[in-house]
Amino acid sequence: MLLQAALNGNRIHPATPRAPEQIAAEARAATxxxxxxxxxHPYDAVGKESFDADDCTRAIxxxxxxxxxxPISLSTSAAIENDPEKRFRQIAAWEEMPDLVTANQGEDGIVELSELLxxxxxxxxxxxxxxxxxxxxxxxGLAPRCRRILIEPLDVDPADACRHAEAMEGIVIHAGITxxxxxxxxxxxxWAVNRRAVGRGHGIRTGLEDTPVLPDGRQARDNAELVEAAAAIIAQATHA
Incomplete structure (x- = not known):
């Protein structure tokens, strides 16, 4: 059961890592x-999320x-660069390649970008x-060549998020995608989405990109504390 740490994104939190050495330290603690x-997400020298080849190389x-x-996964999110053609050119210039990328399927140009990668x-x-x-x-038709699916409901309400996760899961399973x-x-x-997923045998993701708070609502100290909480959910389900 995979446990992935999402270390930063655009989260405002005292422990959010941006410089390569900060990202590396948080990655080490999370693992x-x-x-x-x-x-x-790599950042540039002025603290902005970046697809620039040099910024990505340094972070990787x-x-x-x-x-x-x-395994290292980078973002390809349109929230970082919303012009599909510019995003494609920037990512095409990457020299140091990550093992994986997240590719949001609702974004313009994502199929072409996925084909490139x-x-x-x-x-x-x-x-x-x-x-x-x-x-x-x-x-x-990309499914046969993908590594995995990320089910990512963005609802604030836990019940709504779980309901939407269930709907997305059902669509892909009904299509025969395994x-x-x-x-x-x-x-x-x-945390509600994580618990539901673990109960169904799926992997989960956590970290400051996804949530700044622990299951009890307290602000997390850092990525490692969030990962510890997620690992506990997996352990509880495994030994139940």
Whole structure:
């Protein structure tokens, strides 16, 4: 059962890592706490999320040095660059490749970008944020070449988030897609989504990109504390 740590995104939190050495330190702590893979967004020198090849290379190399053998996933989110053509050009210029990328299936140009990355040996984590995304993913034909599916409801309410996770899961399963699934939510709802997923045998993701709070609502100290809480959910389900 995969436990992935999502280390930063655009989260405002005292422990959110941005510089390569900060990302590497958080990755090391998260993997020591139980994460089996790490996902992060590189930043530029002025603190902005970046697809620039040099920024990505520095971050990837720092994490690989700190966490040998741990799979690295980068973002391709339109929230970082909303012009599909510019995003494609920036990512096409990457020299140091991550093991994986998240590719949100509802975004313009994502199929073409996924094709590019697949051609360069990068695994695709297909991000589904809605039932519409799930249907687009099924129709795209990308599934046989993807590594896994990310079920990512963004609802604030835990019950709504779980309901939408169930809907997305149902669409892909009904289509006969048997890829590994990793589920997460946003904020406090992340934990309800995680628990539901573990109960169904799916992997989960946590970290400061997804939630700044622990299951009891207290602010988390850092990524490692969030990973410890997620690992406890897995352990409880495994030994139940």
């Amino acid at each position: 020591a706490a139980g994460a089996q893979a790490v996902h992060f 190399r720092a994490v690989r040095a700190a966490c040998p053998g741990i 697949l051609s360069r040996g990068v695994g695709i984590e297909a991000g589904l944020l809605s039932a519409g995304d799930a249907r687009r993913f099924v129709a795209s 890829l590994e699934q990793v589920h997460h939510g946003e904020g406090i709802a992340c």
